[in-house]
Amino acid sequence: xxxxxxxxxxxxxxxxxxxxxxxxxxxxxxxxxxxxxxxxxxxxxxxxxxxxxxxxxxxxxxxxxxxxxxxxxxxxxxxxxxxxxxxxxxxxxxxxxxxxxxxxxxxxxxxxxxxxxxxxxxxxxxxxxxxxxxxxxxxxxxxxxxxxxxxxxxxxxxxxxxxxxxxxxxxxxxxxxxxxxxxxxxxxxxxxxxxxxxxxxxxxxxxxxxxxxxxxxxxxxxxxxxxxxxxxxxxxxxxxxxxxxxxxxxxxxxxxxxx
Amino acid sequence: xxxxxxxxxxxxxxxxxxxxxxxxxxxxxxxxxxxxxxxxxxxxxxxxxxxxxxxxxxxxxxxxxxxxxxxxxxxxxxxxxxxxxxxxxxxxxxxxxxxxxxxxxxxxxxxxxxxxxxxxxxxxxxxxxxxxxxxxxxxxxxxxxxxxxxxxxxxxxxxxxxxxxxxxxxxxxxxxxxxxxxxxxxxxxxxxxxxxxxxxxxxxxxxxxxxxxxxxxxxxxxxxxxxxxxxxxxxxxxxxxxxxxxxxxxxxxxxxxxxxxxxxxxxxxxxxxxxxxxxxxxxxxxxxxxxxxxxxxxxxxxxxxxxxxxxxxx
Amino acid sequence: xxxxxxxxxxxxxxxxxxxxxxxxxxxxxxxxxxxxxxxxxxxxxxxxxxxxxxxxxxxxxxxxxxxxxxxxxxxxxxxxxxxxxxxxxxxxxxxxxxxxxxxxxxxxxxxxxxxxxxxxxxxxxxxxxxxxxxxxxxxxxxxxxxxxxxxxxxxxxxxxxxxxxxxxxxxxxxxxxxxxxxxxxxxxxxxxxxxxxxxxxxxxxxxxxxxxxxxxxxxxxxxxxxxxxxxxxxxxxxxxxxxxxxxxxxxxxxxxxxxxxxxxxxxxxxxxxxxxxxxxxxxxxxxxxxxxxxxxxxxxxxxxxxxxxxxxxxxxxxxxxxxxxxxxxxxxxxxxxxxxxxxxxxxxxxxxxxxxxxxxxxxxxxxxxxxxxxxxxxx
Numbered sequence: 001x002x003x004x005x006x007x008x009x010x011x012x013x014x015x016x017x018x019x020x021x022x023x024x025x026x027x028x029x030x031x032x033x034x035x036x037x038x039x040x041x042x043x044x045x046x047x048x049x050x051x052x053x054x055x056x057x058x059x060x061x062x063x064x065x066x067x068x069x070x071x072x073x074x075x076x077x078x079x080x081x082x083x084x085x086x087x088x089x090x091x092x093x094x095x096x097x098x099x100x101x102x103x104x105x106x107x108x109x110x111x112x113x114x115x116x117x118x119x120x121x122x123x124x125x126x127x128x129x130x131x132x133x134x135x136x137x138x139x140x141x142x143x144x145x146x147x148x149x150x151x152x153x154x155x156x157x158x159x160x161x162x163x164x165x166x167x168x169x170x171x172x173x174x175x176x177x178x179x180x181x182x183x184x185x186x187x188x189x190x191x192x193x194x195x196x197x198x199x200x201x202x203x204x205x206x207x208x209x210x211x212x213x214x215x216x217x218x219x220x221x222x223x224x225x226x227x228x229x230x231x232x233x234x235x236x237x238x239x240x241x242x243x244x245x246x247x248x249x250x251x252x253x254x255x256x257x258x259x
Numbered sequence: 260x261x262x263x264x265x266x267x268x269x270x271x272x273x274x275x276x277x278x279x280x281x282x283x284x285x286x287x288x289x290x291x292x293x294x295x296x297x298x299x300x301x302x303x304x305x306x307x308x309x310x311x312x313x314x315x316x317x318x319x320x321x322x323x324x325x326x327x328x329x330x331x332x333x334x335x336x337x338x339x340x341x342x343x344x345x346x347x348x349x350x351x352x353x354x355x356x357x358x359x360x361x362x363x364x365x366x367x368x369x370x371x372x373x374x375x376x377x378x379x380x381x382x383x384x385x386x387x388x389x390x391x392x393x394x395x396x397x398x399x400x401x402x403x404x405x406x407x408x409x410x411x412x413x414x415x416x417x418x419x420x421x422x423x424x425x426x427x428x429x430x431x432x433x434x435x436x437x438x439x440x441x442x443x444x445x446x447x448x449x450x451x452x453x454x455x456x457x458x459x460x461x462x463x464x465x466x467x468x469x470x471x472x473x474x475x476x477x478x479x480x481x482x483x484x485x486x487x488x489x490x491x492x493x494x495x496x497x498x499x500x501x502x503x504x505x506x507x508x509x510x511x512x513x514x515x516x517x518x519x520x521x522x523x524x525x526x527x528x529x530x531x532x533x534x535x536x537x538x539x540x541x542x543x544x545x546x547x548x549x550x551x552x553x554x555x556x557x558x559x560x561x562x563x564x565x566x567x568x569x570x571x572x573x
Numbered sequence: 574x575x576x577x578x579x580x581x582x583x584x585x586x587x588x589x590x591x592x593x594x595x596x597x598x599x600x601x602x603x604x605x606x607x608x609x610x611x612x613x614x615x616x617x618x619x620x621x622x623x624x625x626x627x628x629x630x631x632x633x634x635x636x637x638x639x640x641x642x643x644x645x646x647x648x649x650x651x652x653x654x655x656x657x658x659x660x661x662x663x664x665x666x667x668x669x670x671x672x673x674x675x676x677x678x679x680x681x682x683x684x685x686x687x688x689x690x691x692x693x694x695x696x697x698x699x700x701x702x703x704x705x706x707x708x709x710x711x712x713x714x715x716x717x718x719x720x721x722x723x724x725x726x727x728x729x730x731x732x733x734x735x736x737x738x739x740x741x742x743x744x745x746x747x748x749x750x751x752x753x754x755x756x757x758x759x760x761x762x763x764x765x766x767x768x769x770x771x772x773x774x775x776x777x778x779x780x781x782x783x784x785x786x787x788x789x790x791x792x793x794x795x796x797x798x799x800x801x802x803x804x805x806x807x808x809x810x811x812x813x814x815x816x817x818x819x820x821x822x823x824x825x826x827x828x829x830x831x832x833x834x835x836x837x838x839x840x841x842x843x844x845x846x847x848x849x850x851x852x853x854x855x856x857x858x859x860x861x862x863x864x865x866x867x868x869x870x871x872x873x874x875x876x877x878x879x880x881x882x883x884x885x886x887x888x889x890x891x892x893x894x895x896x897x898x899x900x901x902x903x904x905x906x907x908x909x910x911x912x913x914x915x916x917x918x919x920x921x922x923x924x925x926x927x928x929x930x931x932x933x934x935x936x937x938x939x940x941x942x943x944x945x946x947x948x949x950x951x952x
Contacts, residue, residue, distance in 0.1 A: 056837055058760060081277065085840030095831035099853045109839035112849050159835070166839055283844035284757055290749030291758065291767050294818075297811060298770050301777065301785045308788035354681020362678055371686075373941075378689050380865075380937045382872025384900040385926045389692045391907075392699075400642060435688050442685070466671035496778025498875035499900075503907065526780045526875065530904075533878035538797060541787075544879075548784040552777065559776030 002200045003069045003169040004029040005050060010064035011229075012045050012054060019045050021229040023064070025219060032192060032201045034211035034238065037221035038253070042230030043204045046221070047172050050202065051087035052080035068169065085113070088168035092175040094155035096147030096162070103143040105158055106130060109166035125165055132198075133161035134191050153184020160191065164199070171195065173203040177210065189214050208254060212242050220250045301552070309546035311539060319539045321510045326543060330550045332512045336426070336522030337551070340501060341494035343430035343516065348437050348490055353483070355438070356445030361471060372446060379439035387503030390432035391424065395504065398431070399423040402517045413514045424506040426516040432500040441490035448482030449475050481565055488562030496555045498526035507531070525551040613663045615672075620656065627652035652676070693930075700927025703920040709928070713885040722917050725925050727887040731802065731896035732932075735881065736871045738806025738891055739813050744863055746810075747817025754818070755825040756847055774815040782811040783876030790880065800882035802891040805898070808876035813866045820862020824855040861944035868936035872929060874900035899929040 005027040012020040020042035027033045035043035048054040049062045052073060066073045073083050096105045106126045110117065117125075126143070130136040135157040139150070147158055156176055163171060173192075177185040192214045195201060205211050211218055219235045234241065234250045245251045312326045323329040355375070359368050402425065406417035452475045460470040476483075507523045515521075523531075529544045529551075616622075631648025635641060653676055661669040711724030750767070758764030786808035790799035828851050836846040852859070882895030883905050897905075903925050909918040 051838065053834065053838060056834065079277065081837075081840050081842050083840075084838055089834075089838035091831065091834065091838075093831060095829070095835045097832060097835070097850060097854070099850075099856075108836075109841070112836060112839065112841040112845050114845075162835075162839065277842050280842050280844045283847070284753075287749045287753035287757060290746045291753045291763075293746055294750055294767055294770055294774070294814065297814070298774060300789065301781070301811070304785055304788035304792065305781070308791060351681045351685045354678045355685045357678050358682040362675070362682075374689075377934060377937055378693075380868055380872070380933050381692065382874070382900055382929055382933060384872070384874040384903045385696060385930055386692065388903065388922065388926055389695055393691060393695050394688070400640065404643075435685075435692075438685055438689075466667055468671040468674040469667065471674075492776050496776070496780070498778070498780040499904065502875075503904065526778055529780050529784065530875055530878055536798060541798075545784050545788055548778075548781045552781045555776050555778050555781075556773060559772065563772055 002029040002198060004200065005170065005202075006065070006067040007046075007050075008065045008067075010046070010049065010062060010066060012042065012049050013061050013063070014057065015059040018229045020221075021231050023232045025232060025235045027200060027202060028217065029200045030196060030198075031216040032196050032203060032214050034215035034218045035202065035204045035221060036206075036208060036211050036218060036253075037230075037233075038223075039206075040230075041221040041223050043219075043221045044174050045230070046232075047174055047202060047204050048089075050170070050172055051089055052083045053089060055080065085109075085166055086168055087170040087172060088163035088166060089172040089174065090156070090159050090163055090176050093179050094152055094159050096150075096155050096158050098146065098148045100147060101144045102139050102147050102150070102158060105147040106161050106165050108162060113166075129161040129165040130158075132164050132195070133157045134187065134194070135161055151184070153180050153187055156180060156184065156188060157191065160188075160195075164195070168199070170200045170202065173201065175204050175206060178206060185210075208242075212238060218242075220245075220247070220253065222249055222253070302549075305545055305549040305552065309542055309549050311542040312546035315539050315543055319537070319543060323510065326546055329510060329543070330525070330547050332510050333523055333525040333528050333547060334550060334554065335512050337495055337524040337526070337554070339514070339516070339522055340426055340430045340433060340524050341491055343427070344433035344437060344494045345487060345491050347431060347434035348441055348494075349487055351434070352438055352441040352445050352486070352490070355442045356449050357471065357475075359442070359446045360449035361467070361475070375439045375442050375446075379443060381436075383436060383497060383499040384503070386432055386436050387499045390428060390500060390504040394432060395423045395428050398425075398428045402427070405517055414516050416515045417518055419517055420506075420519040422506060422519070424504055425518065426505060426521045429501045429504040430516070432504055433494045433497055436497060436500055437490040437493045440493065441486050444486035444489065445479075445483060448479040448486065451482075452478045485562050485566035488558060488565065492555050492558045492562065495558060496526060496551065498530045502527035502530035525554075615660055615663055619659065623652055623655050623659065626655065649680075653680075696923065696926050696930055699920075699923040700925075700930075703924025704927065708921075708924055712887055722914075723885075723921075725899065725902060725921065725928065727884055728897045728899045728902040728925060729928070730887045730889060731881070731884070731898040732871060732900075732929075734802050734889060734891060734896060735805040735809060735877065735898055736867060738803055739809035739870055740863075740867055742806060742810035743813035743817055743866070747814045747863075747866075748821050748859070750814070751818045751821035751825060752847060752852075754822055756843070756851070771815045771818050774811070775819070777811065778875075779812055779873055780875040780878075782808045783879050785811060786876065787879040799880065800895040801893060802881055802888070802896040804880035805877045805896070806891065808880060809870040809873060812873065812876065813870050816866040816869060817863055820866065821855075821859050824858035824862065825851060827858065828854045857944055857947040860947075861940045864936055864940035864943065868933045868940065871936065872900060872933045874904050877901050878904070899925050899932075903929070 007023055007025050007027070010020070010023040011018060012023075023046055035047060037043050045054060050066060050073075052062075054060050054062055062074060064074070068086065071078070073087075096102075097108055100108060103126055104111070106129050107122055110122075110125065127136060127140075130139065135154060138154060139145075139158075147155065150158060156179075160171075160176075177188050180188065189210065192201060192203065196216075203211075203214065215238045217236065218238045218241045220233045220241065221230055222233045223230050234245060234247045236246065241250065242254060245254065315326055317324060320326060320329045323332070359372050359375070363371060399419075399421070402419040402423050405415040405427075406419040409415045410417055456474040456478065457470055460473045465473060501524045505521055505523065505527060506519065507521055507527075510523055510528070511520060513520060513522050525547050529548055532540065532544050535541055535544065627648045630651045631644045634647055635644040639647075653673070656676060657669040657673040660672045708724040709729065710726050712727040713723040713725075750771070754764055754767060758767070786804045787799065789807065790796070790801065790804045832850055832854060833846055836850045837843070841849070877898055878901060881898065881901060883901070884895040884897040888894050888896045903922050906918055906922050906925075909915065910922060
């Protein structure tokens with residue numbers, strides 16, 4: 001089910017402000033792609049354009065083509081809501097629905113879309129998703145407790161379970177560990193490794209060690225200059241990126257000379 | 260990952276029509292537009308049904324030559340009563356607000372705050388009852404006192420009313436009604452003063468009052484003005500307290516607030532005429548209501564403008 | 574915080590141990606450079622001592638034949654003058670000012686709370702004797718209409734009827750308007766206009782709302798004097814809509830955008846996100862706001878006077894005939910509190926006032942309990 005994503009000539013705007021310019025890349029299926037770069041360079045913006053979440057902000061728009069499985073996500077007949085069912089997303093801060101239990105949170109994507117399913121199907125989806133998110137053993141005895149009662153790391157894995165319960169082709173992660181402690185972070189990183197076999201994963205991270213640990217390929221974003229739009233400086237296999245980058249700017253960033 | 264929900268895997272098309280969003284958005288928009296319709300309706304129906312009052316003769320206008328003279332006299336009383344009420348409310352609400360936000364120990368402040376909120380909910384008709392049966396008799400000696408000692412001020416020219424059901428008593432009831440709501444905002448405004456400012460003042464060796472004068476009051480100035488204007492809007496439009504407490508004979512214009520000859524307010528005039536049956540007299544009531552609407556609109560508009568200016572400035 | 578000029582050893586020791594510095598209370602003690610006047614501090618009991626003195630002065634004046642009110646007033650003035658003057662003598666000018674203001678602030682507090690307390694006390698004291706089962710279940714038909722010895726069942730029914738009609742009109746309009754303002758219209762020109770108009774509506778005097786309902790039904794029904802419950806409902810709805818819009822708007826704004834995004838990212842359409850995620854998250858606050866709005870209009874009198882008329886028997890038909898509500902019953906019965914049957918009518922009026930206050934206060938308390946107990950635990 002995992003699918004590749006072709007991004008070509010993408011410009012992303014907030015109103016009249018051009019935030020990211022001329023992005024071209026191919027994200028491979030069943031692999032982990034990391035976006036790195038200094039703050040404000042547009043990596044999260046690019047990520048959010050991959051499932052049309054960018055346009056949720058009033059005035060925001062995207063130019064160019066993002067093709068998944070032969071279908072341009074920005075073609076006029078495409079329903080952004082349908083796109084988001086195929087391309088799931090996990091956010092920086094864990095955001096389980098506070099009014100719902102753990103169980104309801106996991107199947108919320110299906111329930112909110114009023115999919116009809118019987119109890120045993122639902123139970124199956126919940127268990128499978130929670131197992132997929134490495135959370136089942138920790139919460140199986142308290143599925144009816146509120147999701148907000150879990151620890152931060154558990155909440156984030158609950159959000160991952162919620163995202164994979166709708167069986168997307170692609171999973172986007174926007175700095176999923178930045179609000180978590182080191183132990184929870186390593187649990188999420190392990191999980192990313194496992195999920196790679198089923199999903200195409202794109203992760204934005206500020207943590208270069210994390211990018212090096214979890215990703216197969218890495219895109220480095222940077223601003224041309226202050227006040228200029230952000231752009232994709234380099235896109236290469238992670239190994240190459242961290243040992244022998246093509247661009248001097250990449251090397252400077254990775255070696256910690258700026259950013 | 261196909262076993263459980265195979266419909267998903269067949270559902271690969273990204274296009275699709277979802278009427279739900281459009282319908283829901285349309286419904287909420289329609290509700291919002293209804294607000295406009297409602298307000299326009301108020302203005303239009305009052306204007307249409309009040310217009311005949313322009314041709315009313317003195318026999319339907321309490322012997323006034325035309326409807327403007329009548330409404331003018333009533334507006335005078337309305338503004339006078341509301342102004343007296345606000346003169347009472349201003350210091351009391353600031354004091355009460357400061358007690359809750361700064362002076363009272365926390366254990367006392369919370370219940371007092373809650374009590375003030377509850378008092379804001381007491382129906383006006385109950386305030387009116389209390390004004391007639393409890394306040395007015397106790398105000399009678401005060402009236403005598405004011406006339407004896409301060410009779411040289413036109414407001415207290417006298418002769419003192421024997422029942423004390425005067426504009427002064429009505430204004431005090433108005434003040435008590437506006438007090439809880441104004442206090443609630445004052446308290447909110449005061450407690451939003453940044454703690455750092457207050458601590459800085461205290462660290463400079465200020466006494467509590469100096470700290471309040473230097474930080475809390477300047478910081479909350481626009482909020483305080485807005486609160487008072489909101490209270491003024493309430494006092495202008497408040498009906499029952501005046502309609503019940505005030506004893507009136509004709510519609511007159513008088514500065515005297517302690518005698519049995521009192522100015523009346525628009526709202527009370529309308530309420531007292533609620534059993535009117537003649538269409539022309541009803542039109543006069545509606546016309547007066549329109550004038551009151553315009554006046555309160557103006558005051559509220561001013562209040563909002565000041566409040567917004569305050570927030571923009573920070 | 575030590576402001577002593579001389580920071581030599583012993584002095585410092587005194588200031589750090591001997592002088593209490595209570596920052597939160599704002600009670601900075603100890604003189605500052607440049608202060609003139611005494612270096613001391615009033616005894617803790619100073620206020621009480623002067624208070625006793627002031628009461629003694631008032632009592633003496635009263636015994637000497639002055640009226641109670643002037644005596645109390647003079648006693649208060651004595652306190653107001655003596656306390657700061659003592660402080661001025663022992664402490665300094667700034668502390669004296671501080672003490673004067675403290676007295677004034679608490680005076681404002683007392684001046685405000687005494688009448689408000691008296692109001693509640695009076696209603697309870699005079700209303701309680703009138704309350705009985707019959708008072709709540711009988712109406713005022715037959716002889717009771719003359720003697721005022723019946724009950725207020727028709728007014729209770731009317732209050733419920735009119736308030737429910739108002740709620741049925743105002744809650745959907747108010748909630749949906751707030752949803753549009755927060756979820757769809759944010760930042761648009763139309764939203765600015767509607768927000769402004771809601772503000773204007775907030776300021777509509779209640780009697781004007783009643784006049785509107787009256788004029789509207791005159792035109793619609795062609796009746797010279799429409800008297801019907803639905804008219805009262807419309808008038809109250811007009812007052813209720815802005816309150817509901819404001820309350821719901823505030824609550825919807827408190828729902829974090831994180832949750833909306835989480836829902837969108839699951840491929841949930843916007844309208845389902847609003848209905849299934851945003852509204853349930855805000856529901857406790859919304860119910861609180863709506864209940865407070867209901868409590869407010871349930872006690873309204875003025876808007877109903879013209880349109881619902883006067884009735885002495887229960888009328889559940891909102892589209893035909895006059896109804897009585899608790900507030901209009903109280904106001905309408907006032908002119909009967911004199912004369913032969915005045916005592917019975919007076920009792921009925923106070924009884925009705927107590928019932929009304931209990932209903933309104935109960936709604937308030939329920940609203941606040943809902944707000945604090947059922948609030949979802951968002952971090």
